[in-house]
Amino acid sequence: MTVIYDELVDFSTSNKSRERDARELISEMCGQPYEEVDDFVKNMVIVSLSKYGIIRDAYVPFLKNWKWERLPLLTQAILLMSYSHYYFVEKSDKRVVINIAVSLAKKYIDIKQSQFINAILDGVIN
Numbered sequence: 001m002t003v004i005y006d007e008l009v010d011f012s013t014s015n016k017s018r019e020r021d022a023r024e025l026i027s028e029m030c031g032q033p034y035e036e037v038d039d040f041v042k043n044m045v046i047v048s049l050s051k052y053g054i055i056r057d058a059y060v061p062f063l064k065n066w067k068w069e070r071l072p073l074l075t076q077a078i079l080l081m082s083y084s085h086y087y088f089v090e091k092s093d094k095r096v097v098i099n100i101a102v103s104l105a106k107k108y109i110d111i112k113q114s115q116f117i118n119a120i121l122d123g124v125i126n
Contacts, residue, residue: 003029003045005077022046047088048080055083062123094125
C-alpha cells in the first residue's frame with residue numbers, strides 16, 4: 001500500500017508520467033534489491049499501477065456523488081490494492097479482501113473512510 005500511495009502522491013504533485021520503472025520503484029520503497037522483495041508485493045504494486053485506468057474506471061459507477069480524483073490518495077491506494085488483490089494477483093475470498101482494506105483504512109485514515117471503503121468494495125467485488 002505504501003508503494004502505491006507514494007506513487008500516487010508523486011504523480012499528483014508533479015508532471016511525471018505514471019510509467020516509472022516498477023523494479024526501481026519497488027526496490028527504492030522497500031529498501032532492498034528487487035529480487036529480494038516478496039513476489040506478492042511486486043505483483044500487487046505492478047498490477048495496481050499498470051492497470052490504474054481499468055481499476056479506476058471499475059470504481060466510478062459505485063462512487064455515488066464522488067469523483068475518483070477527489071478521494072484521498074490513501075483511499076485510492078487502498079482501493080487500487082484491493083481490486084488488484086481480488087481480480088489480478090490472487091483470487092481471495094471477498095470478505096478477506098474487504099477486511100484487509102477496512103483494517104488499513106481504520107489504522108491509517110479514519111472510521112468514516114473505512115465505512116466508505118467497505119461499501120464501495122462490497123459493490124465492486126462480485
